[in-house]
Amino acid sequence: MFRRGRVAAELAWRAQPAAVLGSLAVVLLMGAAPVATAWLTKLVLDSLAAGGGPGILLLAAALGVAGLALVVLPHVAEYLNGQLHRGLQRLIYDRLFRAVNADPGLSRFENPSFHDELRLAHEAGQNAPQQIVGSSLAICQGILTLLGFMVTLTVLSPVMVVIVIAAALPSARVQLALSRRRARMLWGVSSNTRRQLFYGALLTSPDAAKEVRLFGLGDFLRSRMLRELGTVNEAERDLDRRTLRSQGLMSLLGAAVAAGGLFWAVRAAAAGSLSVGDVSVFVAAVAGVQTALTSIVSQWAGAHNALLMFGHYVGVVEAEPGLPVAPEPAALPPLREGIELRDVWFRYDDEHPWVLRGVNLFIPHGQAVALVGLNGAGKSTLVKLLCRLYDPVRGAVLWDGVDLREVHPDDLRARLGVVFQDYMSYDLTAAENIMLGDLAAGADPEPIRAAAQRAGIHDTLDSLPRGYDTLLSRIFFGEGDGDGGGERQAGVTLSGGQWQRLALARALMRHRRDLLILDEPSSGLDAEAEHAVHLGLRRHRAGRTSVLISHRLGALRDADLIVVLSEGRIRERGSHGELMALGGEYARLFGLQASGYEEESLRTTTPSTRSAGR
């Protein structure tokens, strides 16, 4: 807890030192002002009772200044708080996303616990450090007020000090227990909250809108969202009821102490042992001590809760990456000989079955290797190991003999150009969608257009309303020229095959890299486009090392080596001719596809042949 508090304080200091210092000064003034007001009131009243002395106007002026401070200072505190909040947000999210991004692997992102932790870290980032700092300052303010009034009470009635403090102690215990319970409750319902957000997002997502409407999923998803929300609400209601019971009881206790004190003070004043001013300062002191104690306890509980929540943030920011990076990574020179998978075994989790079982494969430099296999055979997984998104559980992937675990993932990825079958469609302009493939090349239009041409999407992009600068989005507006007035223009979106070509163009920004990996680059393209893309790719791949995955076997027949994967093992390998001659799985699959095309062409050509013969 102490360490978390230190981290929060360091963050606040680094984000906004002036606001922290300003808040500290305001807190000291606000802590002293109520005590000063109570004493000045007593002095004014006693002076009035004694017929008013020469200094009474000075006392009244001082009372006015103290009252003014009490009115103005909260506004200054609020402004400084806002400043601190803005500074902290920036720093905190910068660190959070930097830490998340620093993990070069994928495994953490596939772990539900990590997402629960990340959501709470995100939530904690919004206000926990500010609350820790704010509550600490408020505790300082409370202590100052408390000390001032305690001294006052000690002068008037030492017994009362003991009673007031004794009444506040159970309240402190209750508040802390409630704070622990709240943190446990939030963690307990974290998955429900995440599912609730997930169903809510599905209901409004443009990607899901089609299926939601066609399958009539709206009510189903809404009821699931409400069910999750109900679970969260129930847990919150239980805690709120408990809070109401405990805090109500504590408030009653405090009120009883205050009433008893007032009774004693009035009796003492009637007996002449206290002045009118004494009664006024006594009443202010009892109320002040109780308010200060309640504030200290509730701020302490708030800080405690914020510290518990902040633990999730610190946990994510300081977590070791899921994929270890060698402390002194080896250099990764350009590929000269080839990449070897040596007895590679892989599964996603200890609970999951093996996906790759002892794969041995050499991808020679300058050659095209095609991976073939049924759904779930392990082709994409093998490619992910080549990119070192995961490490093999057993065996190794070697780049010219160097184990990929010994090199920095960034160095490896700088040598790759990859398009995955589950590619991304970014709500950015067409040019930006392609530029993301090679940020180092900058926004230079030439390489972007060349990549688009290679992927066969140049003409489509060029004819968009604002050409390559057209925003490809249905959820954001683009900024138009509008005489510099920033007129809003609705974005446009592409067809599935066009998006795929755009993703291909993004990967082809890196076509000169050492290894080009194309996982189903043309699955969504029409036959003409697929033919054109493959012709283009063949030209660009010539003499380059590439790994190609496709279910359309005709697109792979020119590969130097075709590898057939089945249930995580290599079943066959060779050129198209060799595998056809072998008559195994590849020949069976190729035959199936070829006969499908033949039947199709028979169906489409027969009627016209018939009519021609008539």
Ligand SMILES: Nc1ncnc2c1ncn2[C@@H]1O[C@H](COP(=O)(O)OP(=O)(O)OP(=O)(O)O)[C@@H](O)[C@H]1O
């Ligand atoms: N992130 C993951 N976590 C757990 N299991 C996974 C993950 N990704 C893939 N799998 C499992 O690994 C197996 C191989 O999947 P992979 O995507 O490598 O197959 P594939 O040969 O590329 O299939 P397809 O032709 O359908 O693309 C499948 O059984 C799949 O369920």
